[in-house]
Amino acid sequence: MSSDLPILSIENLRRDFKMGSETVHALRGVSFDIFPGQFVTIMGTSGSGKSTMLNILGCMDKPTSGHYILDGEHTERLSRDALARIRGKKIGFVFQNYNLLSRTTAIENVELPLLYNSGVSSAERRRRALEALDMVGLSDRVNHLPNQMSGGQQQRVAIARALVNDPVIILADEATGNLDTRTSYEIMMIFQELHRQGKTIAFVTHEPDIATFSERTITLRDGLVKKDETHEMQDAKAAFDALPPPEEFE
Amino acid sequence: MNPLTLAKISLRALLRNRMRTFLSVLGIVIGVAAVITMVAMGEGSRQSIKEQMTSMGTNAIIVMPNWNRRGGVQAESSEMLEEKDVIAIRENATYINGVSPMITVNGQAIVGNNNSPTTLSGISADYLKIRNYEIEDGVMFDDAADRMAKVCVIGQTVVKNLFAGENPIGKTIRYKSIPLKVIGTLKSKGSGDFGQDNDDVIFTPYQTVMRRFSATTNIRQIYANSIGEGYAQKATEEIMGILKERRNWTKPTDPFRVFTQEEMITMVTSTSDMLALVLTVIAGISLFVGGIGIMNIMYVSVTERTKEIGLRMAIGARGRDILMQFLFESVTISLMGGVIGILLGVAASQIVKTVMGWPMIVSFASVIISFAVCFATGVFFGWYPARKASKLDPIEALRYE
Numbered sequence: 001m002s003s004d005l006p007i008l009s010i011e012n013l014r015r016d017f018k019m020g021s022e023t024v025h026a027l028r029g030v031s032f033d034i035f036p037g038q039f040v041t042i043m044g045t046s047g048s049g050k051s052t053m054l055n056i057l058g059c060m061d062k063p064t065s066g067h068y069i070l071d072g073e074h075t076e077r078l079s080r081d082a083l084a085r086i087r088g089k090k091i092g093f094v095f096q097n098y099n100l101l102s103r104t105t106a107i108e109n110v111e112l113p114l115l116y117n118s119g120v121s122s123a124e125r126r127r128r129a130l131e132a133l134d135m136v137g138l139s140d141r142v143n144h145l146p147n148q149m150s151g152g153q154q155q156r157v158a159i160a161r162a163l164v165n166d167p168v169i170i171l172a173d174e175a176t177g178n179l180d181t182r183t184s185y186e187i188m189m190i191f192q193e194l195h196r197q198g199k200t201i202a203f204v205t206h207e208p209d210i211a212t213f214s215e216r217t218i219t220l221r222d223g224l225v226k227k228d229e230t231h232e233m234q235d236a237k238a239a240f241d242a243l244p245p246p247e248e249f250e
Numbered sequence: 251m252n253p254l255t256l257a258k259i260s261l262r263a264l265l266r267n268r269m270r271t272f273l274s275v276l277g278i279v280i281g282v283a284a285v286i287t288m289v290a291m292g293e294g295s296r297q298s299i300k301e302q303m304t305s306m307g308t309n310a311i312i313v314m315p316n317w318n319r320r321g322g323v324q325a326e327s328s329e330m331l332e333e334k335d336v337i338a339i340r341e342n343a344t345y346i347n348g349v350s351p352m353i354t355v356n357g358q359a360i361v362g363n364n365n366s367p368t369t370l371s372g373i374s375a376d377y378l379k380i381r382n383y384e385i386e387d388g389v390m391f392d393d394a395a396d397r398m399a400k401v402c403v404i405g406q407t408v409v410k411n412l413f414a415g416e417n418p419i420g421k422t423i424r425y426k427s428i429p430l431k432v433i434g435t436l437k438s439k440g441s442g443d444f445g446q447d448n449d450d451v452i453f454t455p456y457q458t459v460m461r462r463f464s465a466t467t468n469i470r471q472i473y474a475n476s477i478g479e480g481y482a483q484k485a486t487e488e489i490m491g492i493l494k495e496r497r498n499w500t501k502p503t504d505p506f507r508v509f510t511q512e513e514m515i516t517m518v519t520s521t522s523d524m525l526a527l528v529l530t531v532i533a534g535i536s537l538f539v540g541g542i543g544i545m546n547i548m549y550v551s552v553t554e555r556t557k558e559i560g561l562r563m564a565i566g567a568r569g570r571d572i573l574m575q576f577l578f579e580s581v582t583i584s585l586m587g588g589v590i591g592i593l594l595g596v597a598a599s600q601i602v603k604t605v606m607g608w609p610m611i612v613s614f615a616s617v618i619i620s621f622a623v624c625f626a627t628g629v630f631f632g633w634y635p636a637r638k639a640s641k642l643d644p645i646e647a648l649r650y651e
Contacts, residue, residue, distance in 0.1 A: 060564060060644045081568045088566015099561045099648065103266050113565040115255050122255075161565070 006033035006069075007168055007200050008057070013066035015052050026052040028223035029066070034169070034202060039195040039233070041211040042204045044220035051173075053220060054204050058091055058171050059083045071168045088116050092162030096174035098154045100146040106133060106157045107142045113165045132160035136190055152183035159190060163199075170194065172203045176210055182243055188213040188236035213239075256571075260578040267551070271583060274540075274547040278587020278627070279594060281537030282620050286595025287602070288533045289616040292526020294609035296519055303515045309347075310380055310511045311485055313472040313493070316504060329497065329505040331469040333460070336374070338492050339474065345485035348376030349474040353459045353466075359412060359452055360424045366411035370402075370425055370452050372459030373473075378436075380475045388419045388434030391455055398457045403434040405449035423452070428462055430454060482510040540587065541627040548580050548635035559639050560647025573640035580632025581625060588624030592617055 015027040026049045034040050044050035055061035056068060059075055060083070068075045071090055075083065087093075092113075100109045110129040114120045120128075133139055136156040146154055155175060162170050172191070176184035191201055192213060203214055211217045212234040219227040264271045315330055336351045343349070353372040358365045371377075374393045378384070391401050402423060409418050418432045430452075439448035460466060476485035486508045499505055509517075552559070559572055596612050603610040 055645050058564065081570070084563065084566055084568040087564060093564050095561075095648070099557065099564075101558060101561070104262070112562070115259065116562075116566040116568070116571055118252055165566070 004036050007036045007071055008034040008202075009067070009069045010057075011067040011069075013053075013056065013063045013068060015049075015056065015061070016064045025223055027056075027063070030220070030223070030225055031066075032218055032225060032228060034200060036168075036200055037195070037198050038216060039191070039201045039214045040203065041214040041217045042202060042220065043206065043208065043211050043217055045206055047222075048220040049223040050204050050206075050220050054171060054173055054202075057169075057202060058093060059086045084116075088113060089165060090168045092165065092167035092170040094155070094158050094162050094170065094172040094175045096177040098146070098151075098158045098178075100154055100157055100161075102146055105143045105145060106138060106149070106160075109146070109157055110160045110164050112161060117165065128164050129160070132164040133157070135163060135194075136160045150183075151179050152186055155179065155183075155187055156190065159187075159194075163194070169200045169202060172201065174205055175203065176205070176207070182240065182246060184210065185236050185240040185243065189240060192233070192236050256574055256578055260575055260582060263551075263555075263575075264579055264582060270547060270551075274543050274583050275587045275590065277540035277543035278537070278584050278624060279540075279591040281533065281540040282588050282591025282624060283594040283598060284533035284536050285530065285620055285623075286592055286612060286616055287598045287610075288526070288529040290595070290599040290610045290612045291602070291608065292522070292530065293611040293613050293616070294603075295522045295526065297611055298609040299519050299522060300515060303511060303518065309476040309479060309482060311346075311474045311476060311482065311489065312509045312514070313474070313489060314470070314507045314509070316507045331472055331493075331506065332467055333456075333469060335493055335496065336469065336472055338496055339472065339489055342492050343474075343485070343488050345476055345481045345488050347475045347477050348380050349472060350374040350377035350380060351456045351469040352377070352471040352473055353456055353464065353469055355426070355459055355463045357426045359408060361412040361421065364412045364414065366408050366450075368408050368411075368450050368452050370454060370459065370463065372456035372463075373453050374456055377453070377473060380473050383439065384437040386435045386437040387417075388432070390434055391453075393455070396455050398461050399455060400428065400430050400458065400462070401433045402430040402452050402454045403436060404432055404453070405436045405447075405451040406438040407447050407450040408452055409435055425452070426463060430458075476510075482512060486510055537623065537627065541584070541631040544580050544583055544628065545631035545635060547583070548576060548632050549638075551579070552576065552635045552639040555639075556642065556647045556650040559642050560644050560650065563642070563644035564648060569640035572642075573636045576636035576639050577629065577632045580636065581628035584624045584628030584631075585621075588621050591624075592620055595620075 010033075011031045013027050013030045014025070017024045017026055030049075030053065042050050042053060052061065056063055059070070062076060066076075070086065073086065075086065078086070101112070107126070107129050110132055111125050114125045114128065130139070130142065133142055136159050138153065138156050138160065141149060141153060141157075144153075146157070149157070159175075176187050179187060188210065191203065195201060195215075201214075203210070205211060212231075213236050215233045216230045217227070218225060313331065331351070333351065336349055339346060339349045350373045355370040355372070357370065359368050359370075375390055378390060385403070386406075388403070390403055391399065404418065404423070412418070412423065413421065418435060421432050422429045423432060424430075436449070436451070456469070474485065474489065476482050490504060490506070490508055493499075493506055494504075497505060562572060596617075599610040599612050602608050
C-alpha cells in the first residue's frame with residue numbers, strides 16, 4: 001500500500017432514495033480511502049449498493065450525507081457543471097456495454113472526452129488518442145467502426161477513451177461482464193498493465209474470479225462495507241495462458 | 251467547447267441520419283420556397299399595378315359625383331358636375347396645373363369597311379398633360395378655336411384598326427353617323443397589365459360630345475393635376491372648396507368625391523395586397539409546419555440518443571454542451587432548408603415569370619427575412635428538445651435502452 005495521501009477518500013457516505021412513500025437506504029455509511037496507484041475491486045451482489053457507490057465515485061450522483069474527496073476536492077457541494085468538469089478531467093469510465101458511439105471510428109470515440117476540454121488543440125487531441133489506442137494494442141484499428149470490431153476490441157477502445165484525458169482514477173463498471181473468459185482475462189491483462197504504469201483503478205464487479213486480479217477487494221453488502229482486504233494479485237497473463245486453447249469449430 | 255468542434259459533432263450526427271435530416275430539411279425548403287414565391291408574386295403585382303396607375307398621369311386628381319349607395323342600390327346623385335365647375339376650377343384654383351372635363355360616349359368608329367369599338371372621350375386640351383399623352387403627328391385641338399368642332403385626335407390602336415398603314419391625318423371618322431376629322435395622332439402609351447389599352451382612344455372637344463352626341467349639360471368626371479407631388483391634398487381641398495362655394499353647400503357631407511392618384515393606387519392595390527398577404531400567411535404556416543417537423547425530429551433524436559447523451563455527460567459534457575449540440579443540429583437543418591428553399595423559391599419565381607408571364611419580383615428583403623426566420627425557427631423549435639436533452643440525468647440516460 002502506498003504511503004501517500006489518498007487520491008480518493010469517502011467518509012460515512014450515505015445515499016437514500018425515495019421510492020414513493022418508502023425510503024431505500026442504498027448506502028448506510030461507507031468509509032474507505034483509495035491511494036494513488038492502487039488497483040481496487042469493489043465487489044458485491046446486486047442490491048449491495050455497488051452501483052450507487054460507483055455513481056457517486058464517478059461524480060454522477062451526490063451522497064445524501066457524508067464526504068467524498070477526490071484528488072483534494074470536496075465533491076458533495078459541487079454544481080452540475082462543476083461535477084461535469086471533474087468527470088471530464090479526473091475520471092475515466094469503462095462501462096459494461098462499452099458505450100461507444102455507433103458509426104463513429106475508434107479514434108473519434110477515443111477523442112470524445114477531449115472535445116469537452118477546450119484547452120486541448122485538435123492536433124494534440126489526435127496525438128493523445130493515438131497514444132491511448134497504442135497503449136491498449138489497437139494501433140491497427142484506428143479507423144474501424146464499433147460494428148467492425150469484436151467485443152474485446154470495443155472494450156479496449158473504451159479503455160483507451162478512459163485513458164485519453166489522463167484521469168486520476170479509472171472507474172470500471174462490470175467491464176468484463178459482457179465478455180467470455182478468454183477476452184475477460186485479456187482485458188484484465190490491460191488493467192494490470194495500466195496498474196504497473198501507476199494508474200489508480202477502481203473495478204466494480206460481482207465476479208470473485210475477476211477480483212483476484214486486483215490487489216485489494218472491498219466487499220459491499222446491504223449498503224455497508226462487509227470486508228476490505230488487501231491480497232496477492234493473480235497474474236492475468238498466467239491465468240490466460242493456463243486456459244485451454246479455444247475450441248475449433250468445423 | 252469551441253464552435254468548430256461543436257459544428258463537427260453536430261454535423262456528424264446529422265450525417266449519421268441522412269434520410270431523416272433530408273426529410274426535415276425538405277419541410278423547411280417547401281415552406282421557404284412557398285414564402286419567397288408568394289411574396290414575389292404579391293410584390294410583382296403591386297409593382298405592375300403601380301406602374302399602371304402611374305401611366306394614368308402625374309399627380310392626377312379625379313372629381314366624381316358622390317353616388318349614394320344604400321343597400322347595394324345606387325341612388326340618384328344629389329349633385330352633378332357641369333361645365334361651369336370646370337371653368338371655375340381653371341380660373342380660381344392655384345394648386346392646379348390643368349383641368350379637363352371627361353364625358354364619354356360608347357359606339358363604333360367607322361372608316362370605310364373598317365370599324366373600331368372605341369369609346370369617344372370628350373375632353374379639353376389639358377387632358378393630354380394630365381394623362382401624359384403626347385401628340386405624335388398633327389395637332390391637338392384648341393379649346394377656344396375648336397369649340398364644338400367635328401375634329402378628333404386618335405390613339406395608335408385606332409390608327410391601326412381604321413387606317414391600316416395609311417396616314418390618318420385629314421381623313422374622316424364616322425362616329426354614330428357624325429363625321430369627325432382626324433387632326434392629330436397620339437404617341438403610343440402601351441397597354442397595362444389590366445388589359446385596358448391606353449392607345450384605344452378617340453379624343454374630341456367636350457363641347458362636341460355635349461352638344462352633338464349626348465345632348466347633356468352634365469359632366470361625368472373632371473380630371474385635374476396638381477402642381478407637384480405633395481400638393482395633392484391642398485389641390486383636393488381647393489377643388490372641393492370651389493365646388494361647394496358655387497353651390498353654397500352647407501351640408502356636412504361632400505357633394506362630390508375627389509380621388510387623388512395616390513388614393514386610387516391605394517384602393518386598387520389594397521385588394522392585391524390583401525391577396526398577397528393571405529398567400530404569404532399560408533406560406534408562412536407551411537414554414538411553421540416545417541418548424542414543427544424539426545421539433546418532432548429533434549425529439550425523436552433526443553430520445554433515440556439518450557444513451558449517447560448519457561455517455562457524453564459521463565465523460566465531461568456539461569448540460570450547456572449538450573444543449574448547444576442539439577440546438578446547432580436544429581439550426582443547421584433549418585438554415586440548410588432556408589438556403590435551398592430560397593434558391594428554389596427564386597427559381598420558381600423565374601419559371602412563373604417566363605412560362606406564365608406573371609409579374610414576379612423577388613425582393614432582397616424577402617430573402618433576408620426568410621433566412622432570419624429560418625434561423626429563428628431552428629432555435630425556437632430546437633430549443634425545447636435540446637433543453638430536454640441537457641437536463642437528462644447521466645445515470646438514467648446511460649441506463650436507457
